Amino acid sequence: MRSGRAPMTRSTAPAPGPSPREEQARWAALLVQARLAASRVLRLPLSHPDVEDRAQDAMLAFLAGGEARFDPSLGTLEGYLATIARNLSLSHLRDRSTRQRLELRLAGERTTGDGEAPRRQIEARADLGRVMLRLCPGHAEALRRIDLMGEPIDEAATALGKSYQAMNGQVGHARAAARRVARELVAA
Numbered sequence: 082m083r084s085g086r087a088p089m090t091r092s093t094a095p096a097p098g099p100s101p102r103e104e105q106a107r108w109a110a111l112l113v114q115a116r117l118a119a120s121r122v123l124r125l126p127l128s129h130p131d132v133e134d135r136a137q138d139a140m141l142a143f144l145a146g147g148e149a150r151f152d153p154s155l156g157t158l159e160g161y162l163a164t165i166a167r168n169l170s171l172s173h174l175r176d177r178s179t180r181q182r183l184e185l186r187l188a189g190e191r192t193t194g195d196g197e198a199p200r201r202q203i204e205a206r207a208d209l210g211r212v213m214l215r216l217c218p219g220h221a222e223a224l225r226r227i228d229l230m231g232e233p234i235d236e237a238a239t240a241l242g243k244s245y246q247a248m249n250g251q252v253g254h255a256r257a258a259a260r261r262v263a264r265e266l267v268a269a
Contacts, residue, residue: 115139118163122170139166215262220255227252
């Protein structure tokens, strides 16, 4: 016996997701949070290029690997991205501070003119060369690019075909190995 109704079928169409406009607004809001976090750490206005650079770096770091590690049960996406921006901004400040101290020290050594500074520089280069020779090639290349040449980690990672996280880890291991080698050379 048939009823007059059409048979019921389930819809297999996927649930509609956010529209492109909604998605664009979401990413813009996330970028604002990254800018705010970077601005607070760097103590610069939101329009400063360094703030924009750190916010963009945070977005790239998130897209490169942070998206997979994000756990919504631990906090909001905005807070997670702000933490990435804060950490990148702190790293930027440390790098800038280290470079400034080095430049000031080198400028002071150049103006002394006592001849002691060039001799110390030659000895330091020789010591550094001995340390670098005892490191594995990957560690030596990481230290050369990051610490000696001042290349940002993301650029070095791209040049060597590695992920940012892998390069960052390799630099940390390379610095630890260099400290060990230097201690061994001093003890010898």
